Amino acid sequence: MFIDAKTRVCAVIGNPVEHSLSPAIHNAAFEKEGLPICYVAFRVEDLAPAVAGIRALNLLGVSVTIPHKVAVMAYLDEIEETARQIGSVNTILNRQGRLIGYNSDGTGALRALREAGIELSGKRIVVLGSGGAARAIAFSIGKAAPLSTMTLLSVEPGPCERLAEDLARTLPFPVRWFEHTEESLAQCLKEADGIIHCTPVGMNPHPDATLVPASLLRAGQFVFDAVYTPLKTRLLREAESAGCRVVPGVEMFLYQAAFQFECWTGRRAPLDVMRKVVMECLS
Structure with missing residues (x-):
């Protein structure tokens, strides 16, 4: 993956995040589609400044994992209706500085x-x-x-x-x-x-x-x-x-990642590539 000054950044935030498969899955998908986007993992303990950083650094999108799925809702500008009813968010879209929360699970x-x-x-x-x-x-x-x-x-x-x-x-x-x-x-x-x-x-x-x-x-x-x-x-x-x-649950895992990809990029997710990476990681 070639990274330059035009590359956008997506990330997963949580604690711990070292076990996350999301960087491998999303980076493979971005590369397959030829998109100038990279995906990284941030271990986050202090949530408020981390969310402020999404805006300040103009991150494109963020996956949210344990233990922040509920607490992050207080820092968002908008929460999709079903995510609000569920009471947790695991996906954030940064739409021109406005942070919108979804639940892709x-x-x-x-x-x-x-x-x-x-x-x-x-x-x-x-x-x-x-x-x-x-x-x-x-x-x-x-x-x-x-x-x-x-x-x-x-x-x-x-x-x-x-x-x-x-x-x-x-x-x-x-x-x-x-x-x-x-x-x-x-x-x-x-x-x-x-x-x-x-x-x-x-x-x-x-x-x-x-x-x-x-x-x-x-x-x-x-x-x-x-x-x-x-x-x-x-x-x-x-x-x-x-x-x-x-x-099997791996199908849910795959399709929730596909939802995130499509939310951030507006493109159909390359499921064949994402599935291959998931199965390689879990095998």
């Missing part, structure tokens, strides 16, 4: 499901988890498709109830929630057309863990797992064996 999950041919309209969906990923995915899916019902299950009743209340105020279909127990899980999955897993269970270094016993999975359901390390979790392996349609 839910958008990435929604596109991953659509690209896999999953029909959501009229379906009974169970969401496992009530944290940031669950909020992003539940709001994005619920606003995009008229589900029959959405049911939330979580081991944390407080956040789960609050998320259900927030969703119910916005979405035009019934939203239910239950504390996650063996009994509630079995009952909810018996009625479910699709399962969306949004907890860290099954992530490396514990790839043999799962929240869903294989006996509860059945042919005809779809199963999406937001975990992408390992590439195919135990949940997805067992769902595939049961005859379910499966959507």
Whole structure:
């Protein structure tokens, strides 16, 4: 990549950021498209001056990761509606000094499901988890498709109830929630057309863990797992064996990065190159 005085800069801010795959993915995409843009990683502890620096240095766009996704909202000029409802931002566009916040996590999950041919309209969906990923995915899916019902299950009743209340105020279909127990899980999955897993269970270094016993999975359901390390979790392996349609979390990761690329550049993302880099990094 050739860098000169005309090169624009994008970045990821967070703490830590040393593990981030975003520089490799976005730089490959910018290079493929011949764009004079580079992408770097900044470890940020003090958020306010970092956001001021986006304006002062005229950065083109920024990815926001842990622990700043919620706090950064207070420093932005505008927040896209769904990101505001989700309550967190992971993408910033600098539009002539005006900083606009988006959340590409839910958008990435929604596109991953659509690209896999999953029909959501009229379906009974169970969401496992009530944290940031669950909020992003539940709001994005619920606003995009008229589900029959959405049911939330979580081991944390407080956040789960609050998320259900927030969703119910916005979405035009019934939203239910239950504390996650063996009994509630079995009952909810018996009625479910699709399962969306949004907890860290099954992530490396514990790839043999799962929240869903294989006996509860059945042919005809779809199963999406937001975990992408390992590439195919135990949940997805067992769902595939049961005859379910499966959507791996790496697809969400890929499409959320594609959303960021398209937001910053106004161009269609080169998905083939981005996918190749993601798979090389995760392999």
